[in-house]
Amino acid sequence: MTTAKHYDLIIVGGGTAGFAAALTANKLQARTLMVNDNAVGFAGTCVNVGCVPTKHLLYVGELVHKITKHNFEGLTSSITFDFSTVMEEKDKLVETLRSKDQLTFEGYSHIDFVAGTATFISKAEVQVAGDRFIANRFIIATGSSANTPLIEGLNKVKYLTNVEALQLKKLPASMIIVGGGALGIEFAQMFSRFGTKVYVLQRADRIIPREESELANLLMLYLQDEGIEIYTKADVNSVKQEGSEKVVTAIIDGKERSWRAEELLIATGRRPNTAKLGLEKLGVALGRKGEIIVNNEMQAAAHVWAAGDVTGEPMLETVAAKEGAIAGTNALAKNGNTERMDYSIVPHAVFTDPQLAGVGLTDEQACERGVQCRYATVSMEHVTKAKLIKDTRGAIKVVIDEETQRIIGVHLLAPQGADLLHEGLMVVRNKMTVDEVAETRHIFPTLSEVTKKAAQALKWDVATMHSCSE
Numbered sequence: 428m429t430t431a432k433h434y435d436l437i438i439v440g441g442g443t444a445g446f447a448a449a450l451t452a453n454k455l456q457a458r459t460l461m462v463n464d465n466a467v468g469f470a471g472t473c474v475n476v477g478c479v480p481t482k483h484l485l486y487v488g489e490l491v492h493k494i495t496k497h498n499f500e501g502l503t504s505s506i507t508f509d510f511s512t513v514m515e516e517k518d519k520l521v522e523t524l525r526s527k528d529q530l531t532f533e534g535y536s537h538i539d540f541v542a543g544t545a546t547f548i549s550k551a552e553v554q555v556a557g558d559r560f561i562a563n564r565f566i567i568a569t570g571s572s573a574n575t576p577l578i579e580g581l582n583k584v585k586y587l588t589n590v591e592a593l594q595l596k597k598l599p600a601s602m603i604i605v606g607g608g609a610l611g612i613e614f615a616q617m618f619s620r621f622g623t624k625v626y627v628l629q630r631a632d633r634i635i636p637r638e639e640s641e642l643a644n645l646l647m648l649y650l651q652d653e654g655i656e657i658y659t660k661a662d663v664n665s666v667k668q669e670g671s672e673k674v675v676t677a678i679i680d681g682k683e684r685s686w687r688a689e690e691l692l693i694a695t696g697r698r699p700n701t702a703k704l705g706l707e708k709l710g711v712a713l714g715r716k717g718e719i720i721v722n723n724e725m726q727a728a729a730h731v732w733a734a735g736d737v738t739g740e741p742m743l744e745t746v747a748a749k750e751g752a753i754a755g756t757n758a759l760a761k762n763g764n765t766e767r768m769d770y771s772i773v774p775h776a777v778f779t780d781p782q783l784a785g786v787g788l789t790d791e792q793a794c795e796r797g798v799q800c801r802y803a804t805v806s807m808e809h810v811t812k813a814k815l816i817k818d819t820r821g822a823i824k825v826v827i828d829e830e831t832q833r834i835i836g837v838h839l840l841a842p843q844g845a846d847l848l849h850e851g852l853m854v855v856r857n858k859m860t861v862d863e864v865a866e867t868r869h870i871f872p873t874l875s876e877v878t879k880k881a882a883q884a885l886k887w888d889v890a891t892m893h894s895c896s897e
């Protein structure tokens with residue numbers, strides 16, 4: 428074993444959170460080492476096997492759908508869909524973004540990088556292959572991996588997670604997806620629109636339980652209309668391979684049912700990567716799902732900070748980036764100048780078509796917190812632009828605090844809903860009142876008018892309003 432090298436800070440994990448921490452450390456001119464095993468690729472999950480490839484492929488699926496299933500009478504169209512070329516193009520995009528990140532990283536003059544798996548061998552030392560590295564402070568940003576549920580026979584079949592699903596060379600004729608959360612539902616629509624027959628088995632009584640319930644149920648109807656078979660309250664109890672097919676059995680309302688498909692995708696949540704790191708040497712505490720427990724300064728022990736998916740929910744790129752920057756700042760803070768993480772306003776989205784997005788409280792959450800609230804639900808049918816483009820799927824729900832008349836939650840299901848949500852994000856963040864939004868002139872005709880319509884619906888009946896009325 429070689430002599431150990433010394434650093435001010437060692438960051439374990441080089442995804443979004445690790446990168447943000449490294450950028451901060453570089454600015455603060457701290458001698459820093461980043462260790463990343465590159466198991467999912469340089470720069471982590473988002474670029475390689477997460478946000479980037481999935482949102483690209485979902486958009487390809489959306490184009491296929493729009494070209495083949497539109498309802499404009501004067502247009503006839505056909506399409507050639509070549510799965511392997513689509514996947515190759517996705518790989519090129521990922522490679523381009525990964526290379527850009529690599530170039531950016533090389534510009535961090537204070538950061539050394541080592542590729543390999545880091546394990547803590549003492550409170551102040553990590554080992555990577557045969558090398559040892561010492562530091563006074565550490566940031567753990569090792570991300571998360573697909574959770575493997577306890578299902579009989581699962582360990583004997585070759586199943587897919589997000590990683591393998593994004594590496595398929597041939598389009599499967601059929602696919603069973605276990606898990607109807609955001610990830611499972613995005614893959615369901617993506618493969619279904621590519622031409623795969625998709626079955627979703629969801630244990631909860633509705634899909635995407637973390638999102639607004641009325642809108643999630645509406646999305647489920649649209650997905651079913653497209654031919655995706657979704658089964659809720661499905662308790663999957665066994666999996667086996669029979670010939671070229673996977674057979675999955677589940678109990679629904681006390682009755683056993685089976686499904687067969689060429690591929691099986693497991694999308695039952697994410698597990699923080701904390702096993703085999705030697706964390707017991709550091710004195711950090713782990714939660715029920717193996718996540719590192721941190722305070723709002725992202726600190727886990729006297730000399731340890733953690734950021735990103737490894738600290739548990741919410742597991743989002745934007746959250747990981749902010750947590751990483753805060754962990755970097757606080758790990759290197761002098762004179763107690765620390766920063767705190769604020770989770771009060773975290774926008775989120777499911778990138779199906781239509782997209783389901785939200786910020787702030789739902790009416791159910793407001794009630795649970797004892798807020799005297801009122802809400803309006805406005806269908807996209809009331810938005811002129813939606814009628815013009817002949818796509819009136821979706822609705823918006825705006826929640827107000829009755830006492831202050833401030834908007835405390837905006838949730839919507841609409842084409843490009845994630846982009847549309849940003850008006851709601853600013854409204855909630857700036858604590859705007861229903862009057863302020865209802866009276867703000869919007870461009871006509873736009874889908875964004877839906878936010879104003881919902882504010883107006885809290886005052887008047889929008890169904891009876893003329894499309895050009897202020």
Ligand SMILES: Cc1cc2nc3c(=O)[nH]c(=O)nc-3n(C[C@H](O)[C@H](O)[C@H](O)COP(=O)(O)OP(=O)(O)OC[C@H]3O[C@@H](n4cnc5c(N)ncnc54)[C@H](O)[C@@H]3O)c2cc1C
Binds near residue numbers: 464476742
């Ligand atoms: C399919 C999918 C789609 C997603 N889509 C979105 C989206 O649209 N929008 C959004 O906001 N979020 C999305 N996410 C979530 C987002 O990708 C994550 O929240 C974010 O990437 C987490 O960043 P991180 O830095 O915590 O972890 P990661 O990016 O996973 O980085 C952790 C790194 O640490 C490495 N590592 C692990 N253990 C060790 C070790 N012992 N030694 C050295 N290195 C190690 C890993 O290999 C990895 O490179 C998606 C996730 C998935 C899986």
